[in-house]
Amino acid sequence: MHSHRSPHHVAQWVDPRTLCEEVLLPLETSPQGEARLLLTGLHACGDLSVALLRHFSSCPEVVALASVGCCYMKLSDPGGYPLSQWVAALPGYELSYRLREGACHALEEYAERLQKAGPGLRTHCYRAALETVIRHVQPKLRRPGVQGIPRVHELKIEEYVQRGLQRVGLDPQLPLNLAALQAHQAQENRVVAFFSLALLLAPLVETLILLDRLLFLQEQGEGGLQQGPRARGAGSWGSSFGSHISSL
Incomplete structure (x- = not known):
């Protein structure tokens, strides 16, 4: 044996x-x-x-x-x-x-999020707005890793941007164009739709x-x-x- x-x-x-x-x-x-x-x-x-x-x-x-x-x-x-x-x-x-x-994303998991239509989907819009601010302040800084910001849906968009700037090593007290940020937030549904189409x-x-x-x-x-x-x-x-x- x-x-x-x-x-x-x-x-x-x-x-x-x-x-x-x-x-x-x-x-x-x-x-x-x-x-x-x-x-x-x-x-x-x-x-x-x-x-x-x-x-x-x-x-x-x-x-x-x-x-x-x-x-x-x-x-x-x-x-x-x-x-x-x-x-x-x-x-x-x-x-x-x-x-x-x-x-890298699993379609079935994101489909569940869409069906629930929870406030967590707002993260896409906030992150897109943060990216526009980063590129305005530091054009050479592309796709910086932004560590997860908890309870995004409870934050105002300017609060999220300030925390995001700090996470990528930029001054969180930079003057922000609130009108521009609010205009971005008004496009929230379009941002989610774009992300969903890209995910297909x-x-x-x-x-x-x-x-x-x-x-x-x-x-x-x-x-x-x-x-x-x-x-x-x-x-x-x-x-x-x-x-x-x-x-x-």
């Missing part, structure tokens, strides 16, 4: 430049050439998914890969997309930051990204592959940049 060893789990930073031998270092107990690894990346943010794919295709000891990608807007350009030669040869293969960011493209964009990864692995000679959609709620897990290595 063959003795079955239980999997040996190792949490490790994964870098696309890491050599195969370095990936195997935490598994020193396995004789050289006998290690069989399963790379697992859950909510594998941005280029982490790409690093896992490259290790899977180049390291003989990595025999299986389970990767749930997220935060497509953080993919390096070039380097993170496209990966396959086939997609790179397509005319107009480029995906803008906005398209890749939209592909999310499955299409994500499909292209996932197919590109599948084609990349096929070009590397890998078979028996299965691709699935991104991690739900990827935005809240975007800072996760780790993976697990299991010895099978």
Whole structure:
């Protein structure tokens, strides 16, 4: 009878430049050439998914890969997309930051928010107004990360903008054009409609990204592959940049 060893789990930073031998270092107990690894990346943010794919295709000891990608807007350009030669040869293969960011959202979750028509939808309008103020004050500051501002629907639009300016390192006491902000707020329904229409493209964009990864692995000679959609709620897990290595 063959003795079955239980999997040996190792949490490790994964870098696309890491050599195969370095990936195997935490598994020193396995004789050289006998290690069989399963790379697992859950909510594998941005280029982490790409690093896992490259290790899977180049390291003989990595025999299986389970990767749930997220935060497509953080993919390096070039380097993170496209990966396959086939997609790179397509005319107009480029995906803008906005398209890749939209592909991270789950349509079913947003559909529920629309059906409830709650005040939380106001966030889109407030964030758009904040962006116009930021670009007026600091034109070179594009798409700054604004950490979540709690209970947005209870704030006046100028209060939200002041808190948002502080979160991106700008002076929250800057003089604001209240009339312009109120004009933005009057367009709230249009902003929600625009965001909803943009979100309809999310499955299409994500499909292209996932197919590109599948084609990349096929070009590397890998078979028996299965691709699935991104991690739900990827935005809240975007800072996760780790993976697990299991010895099978």
